[in-house]
Amino acid sequence: MRLTTSLPTDDRGVPDVAKARHLEQLxxxxxxxxxxxxxxxxxxxxxxxxxxxxxxxxxxxxxEFGVLSLPLRPVASVASQIQTLQQLSGGxxxxxxxxxxxxxxxxxxxxxxxxxGRGRWTDTALRALPGLIAGRPTLVGETxxxxxxxxxxxxxxxxxxxxxxxxxxILYGDGWAPSLITPSGLAAKVALxxxxxxxxxxxxPQVSVGxxxxxxxxxxxxxxxxxxxxxxxxxxxxxxxDIPVTGGVERVAERLAAYAEAGADAVGLGLDGGEWMRQAExxxxxxxxxxx
Numbered sequence: 001m002r003l004t005t006s007l008p009t010d011d012r013g014v015p016d017v018a019k020a021r022h023l024e025q026l027x028x029x030x031x032x033x034x035x036x037x038x039x040x041x042x043x044x045x046x047x048x049x050x051x052x053x054x055x056x057x058x059x060x061x062x063x064e065f066g067v068l069s070l071p072l073r074p075v076a077s078v079a080s081q082i083q084t085l086q087q088l089s090g091g092x093x094x095x096x097x098x099x100x101x102x103x104x105x106x107x108x109x110x111x112x113x114x115x116x117g118r119g120r121w122t123d124t125a126l127r128a129l130p131g132l133i134a135g136r137p138t139l140v141g142e143t144x145x146x147x148x149x150x151x152x153x154x155x156x157x158x159x160x161x162x163x164x165x166x167x168x169x170i171l172y173g174d175g176w177a178p179s180l181i182t183p184s185g186l187a188a189k190v191a192l193x194x195x196x197x198x199x200x201x202x203x204x205p206q207v208s209v210g211x212x213x214x215x216x217x218x219x220x221x222x223x224x225x226x227x228x229x230x231x232x233x234x235x236x237x238x239x240x241x242d243i244p245v246t247g248g249v250e251r252v253a254e255r256l257a258a259y260a261e262a263g264a265d266a267v268g269l270g271l272d273g274g275e276w277m278r279q280a281e282x283x284x285x286x287x288x289x290x291x292x
Contacts, residue, residue, distance in 0.1 A: 001256060001260055001264070001266060001267060001287060001290055002029045002030070002208070002265060002266035002267070003029050003266070003267060003268075003283070003284070003287045004028065004029060004030040004031070004032040004062070004064050004066065004208075004266065004267070004269075005023065005028060005031070005032060005268065005269055005270065005271055005280060005283060006031070006032045006033065006034065006066075006268075006270045006271065007019050007020060007031060007033070007050075007054070008271070008276040009043065009045075012043065013043020013044070013045070014043070014045065015045050015050050017050065017053045017054045017056075017057055018057060019276070019277075019280075020057060020058050020061060021057060022277065022280065023061060023280060024058050024059065024060055024061040026280060026281060026284040027284055027287075027288075028061060028280075028284065029061070029062055029266075030061060030063065030064040030094055030268075031051070031058075031061055031062070031063060031064065032064045032066035032096075032210075032268045032270070033045075033047040033050050033051050033054075033063075033064065033065060033066060034047065034067070034270075035047045035065065035067065035068050035069045035072070035100075036101075036102075037072075037102075037107045038102050038105045038106065038107055039105055039106030039107030039108070039109075039110060040105065044107075047065055047068060048065075048081045048082075048085065051063040051064075051065070051085060051093075052084075052085055055085065055088055055089035055092065060092075061092070062092050062093070063085065063089055063092045063093050063094065064093075064096060064268070065093075065094070065095050065096045065097070066096045066157075066159075066177070066210060066268055067096035067097050067098040067157065067158075067159035067177060068095065068096060068097050068098070069097075069100030069101070069102075069113075070097050070098070070099070070100070070122045070126075071099060071100050071113050071114050071118045071121045071122060072100060072107075072108065072111060072113045073111075075124070075125040075128050075129060075132070075140060076128075076132060076140050076145050076147070078125070079128070079129055079132030079133050079147055080132075080147055082129075082133050082151070082154065083132075083133050083135075083147055083148075083149070083151040084151075086133070086154060087149060087151050091151070091152050091154070094154055094155050094157065095129075095154045095155065095156050095157065096156075096157040096177050096208075097122065097125075097126065097156065097157070097158060097173075098122070098158065098159035098160050098177075099118040099119055099121075099122045099160065099165075100113070103116075103118060119164055119168070122168065123168060123171075126156070126158075126168065126172035126173070127172065128140055129153075129156070130153045130156075132145060132147050133147070133150075133151055133152075133153045133154075134150055134151070134152075135147055135149065135150025135151070136150075155175060155206075156172065156173045156174050157169070157173060157174065157175040157176070157177040157206075157208050158172065158173040158175070158176055158177060158205075159177040159178070159210075160177075160178070161178045161179065161180075161181060161189065163192065165178075166189070166196055167196060167200070169193075169205045170196060170197050170200050170202045170204075170205055171200065171202065173205055174205060174206060175205045175206035175207065175208050175266075176205045176206070176207055176208070177207075177208045177209070177268075178207070178209055178210070179209065179210035179211060180210070180211060180229065180233070180243055181209060181211070181243070182239070182242045182243065183255070183258035183259050183261070183262040184262070185239075186207075186209055186259060186262040186263060186264060187261075187262035187263060190207060190262060190263030193205070193207070193263075206265045206266065207263050207264050207265050207266070208264070208265065208266035208267070208268060209264045209266070209267055209268070210267075210268045210269070210270075211243060211245060211267070211268075211269050211270075212225060212243070212244050212245070212270045212271075213244065213246070213252070213269040213270070213271055213272070213279065213283060214244050214245070214246050214271075214272045214273045214279075215245070215246065215247070215248075215252065215273075215275075215278075215279040215282045215283065216273045216274050216275040216279055218272075218273035218274055221272050221273030221274075222244060222246065222273075225243075225244050225272055226240045226241055226243075226244070229243060244272070245269055248282065249282055249285045249286050249289065250286075252282060252283060252286035253287070253289040253290060255286075256286055256287060256290055260290070269283060271283070
């Protein structure tokens with residue numbers, strides 16, 4: 001199973017990119033970086049710049065956008081960033097994309113991002129991105145654009161739990177990336193994903209599930225995370241309490257195995273609460289149990 005986690009942040013909310021070396025030593029497949037710039041003072045680092053800094057201090061580990069909000073940025077600009085990051089990193093990018101989760105926020109309004117029609121915007125961008133990254137002449141609106149130097153098109157994962165996101169992943173992506181979902185919930189979604197792929201006559205995408213883990217003894221962090229799901233997300237409390245991955249190495253390994261059985265090819269977990277280094281080690285040890 002492919003395993004990804006995110007970087008810790010300091011007291012200001014700045015990612016500690018040096019910790020990526022530790023993840024590389026532990027055998028993680030990728031460093032994941034979310035796109036959560038809101039513009040109300042909440043810390044939110046630019047994902048492309050953070051992953052570029054991560055590339056500079058590592059040699060092998062993947063650089064995963066998890067996920068990039070495409071409606072926030074002109075597609076030619078996104079393609080140029082990915083092209084450059086591929087060149088600088090030796091082709092280590094994994095491009096997770098989505099319609100974005102904060103429409104109408106101050107940052108979205110400030111950059112003129114659309115609050116509606118985000119699905120259509122994302123579909124249009126996904127049709128253009130591979131050609132732009134590969135350096136082929138590509139129409140962006142009514143303008144033909146050719147970017148260079150050409151780079152290998154990275155794996156493209158389409159985020160979102162909806163049927164629309166699944167269809168988008170089948171049509172334009174290499175993988176589907178749902179998040180905040182239990183193994184049983186994922187199994188039902190994967191069954192639908194396979195059905196939709198058959199209807200569309202396309203291969204079934206890889207499945208990369210995202211979530212959060214709290215592997216330190218930090219009950220307050222668990223309660224805070226559950227509250228974040230029952231509040232803004234409107235999730236039922238009994239479901240929300242099953243979302244965070246908790247416990248020691250064996251229990252975490254059981255959860256990873258349950259995701260694999262449900263159809264996941266990859267798991268990306270943000271590490272919440274304290275003791276980030278120890279949590280990163282527990283998660284890596286749990287993944288190792290699956291292959292022993």
